Amino acid sequence: MxxxxxxxxxxxxxxxxxxxxxxxxxxxxxxxGLAVASPWDDSPSEAGPGPSAPAGASSTPAEPAPTTAxxxxxxxxxxxxxxxxxxxxxxxxxxxxxxxxxxxxxxxxxxxxxxxxxxxxxxxxxxxxxxxxxxxxxxxxxxxxxxxxxxxxxxxxxxxxxxEPANEADAALYPLDGTTVGTGQPLEINFSEPVVNKDAVEKAIKVTSTSGQPGAFYWLTDTKVRYRPQEFWAPNSTITVDMKLFGVDFGNAMIGNFDRTFTVKTHDTRLAVVDDKTKTMNVYIGGKLQRTFPVTLGTKEWPSTVGYHVVMEKYESTKFTAESIGLKPGDDAYYPPTVVKHASRLSNGGAFVHEALPAAQVALGSINVSHGCVGMSPEGAKYFYDNFGPGDVVQILNTNYGPMYVHDGFGDWNLSWEDYVNGTRQ
Missing domain, CATH: 2.60.40.3780 (Immunoglobulin-like)
Structure with missing residues (x-):
């Protein structure tokens, strides 16, 4: 101990x-120690007569002049x-x-x-x-x-x-070090302890990119901060995050405990534009239109949010439950647990791009029948799953509903640059 x-x-x-x-x-x-004469004392001293004192001199030796150290x-x-x-x-x-x-x-x-x-x-x-x-x-x-x-x-x-360990503060970066992501991926840093001295922490984190794009921090909470440039990251660039948090005072007696450098790369631009007016998805890779697919979006009661959505994660198959979006048995929109294929998450609130259920596929390109998701044909959902991943962007237009919030997934791009720069200091 x-x-x-x-x-x-x-x-x-x-x-x-x-x-x-x-x-x-x-x-x-x-x-x-004992007081002794100073070795640096060079004051002269007077000596009394020696053995060869001249005749007539006093036989009593003269007292030497006192020396004082x-x-x-x-x-x-x-x-x-x-x-x-x-x-x-x-x-x-x-x-x-x-x-x-x-x-x-x-x-x-x-x-x-x-x-x-x-x-x-x-x-x-x-x-x-x-x-x-x-x-x-x-x-x-x-x-x-x-x-x-x-x-x-x-x-x-x-x-x-x-x-002591109870007062050490740590942090983790998403995306993970060494990964390659889409050009729409904001950087997210999660801290183990609340950050009071936000300016000090920001100064200790330096973000650079081979594209030379400046960026800004945006605090979602006291333990979570995001960073993005004004426009999407340049394709095929390298982003370096240099965290020098060792010894940085987070506030509340919490002290940063590490220094580390992370690198993240981007691949080519991948953008899927979903338009509720046409009920279609146009897929652009490298800025060029590659494919067009029919889709179904959220109903009037469960509308799809407009704006930019960043792919968060994806599953070859996963189970959807009505409880995850706040429904319970007996509600009009309730549905039993359902397995869906080729699902790519767009929000924390449960919006996905996924293969529509067989009963809903007749609505593709025609009417909206989902709970806010983008439903696609088996071919379209697999194409999206195979070509889009974390950091790639889906833009949804003309649903007559508001944009996805910044905290509901990666809704950072739905804030103006001015609002992002001014940020929050919660």
């Missing part, structure tokens, strides 16, 4: 210089972190410095064992600075020797402990 900060410290301090309990300051009086000046020591400090941010640079004295024999190491922390002593010996980061959830022993100007020495040991 890791010893708590400062435990056992009083025993180690016994018989050593008295510490002033203020932010790691230690004042060592000039009397560290200047007192050693008080040595002030400052150590960071302070003795007994707890929940120290590991990004803190450990150091010890002396005024009117010199530092030597510095050791900074985990109390429970492990490699000591490397550091550098200044040329004049007055300051030692750690050259590497501290670790989380670790109690450290900090030992050093201080010498005053008269040569007196004292050794001091102090302890401190760093942030």
């Amino acid at each position: 890791t010893q708590s900060a400062g435990q056992g410290g009083s025993g180690r301090h016994a018989g050593k210089a008295v510490a002033i309990a203020v932010a790691g300051l230690l004042v060592v009086g000039g009397g560290v 200047p007192p050693a000046r008080d040595v002030t020591v400052n150590a960071v972190p302070a003795d007994g400090a707890a929940a120290v941010n590991p990004v803190t640079v450990a150091e010890v410095s002396a005024r009117n004295g010199r530092i030597s024999d510095v050791t900074l190491e985990p109390v429970t064992g492990g490699a000591p922390v490397n550091g550098t002593l200044s040329a004049d010996g007055t300051k030692w600075t750690a050259g590497e980061r501290l670790a989380f959830n670790t109690q450290y022993a900090f030992t050093y020797t201080v010498s005053d100007t008269s040569g007196g020495k004292t050794t001091r040991e102090q302890t401190f402990s760093t942030v």
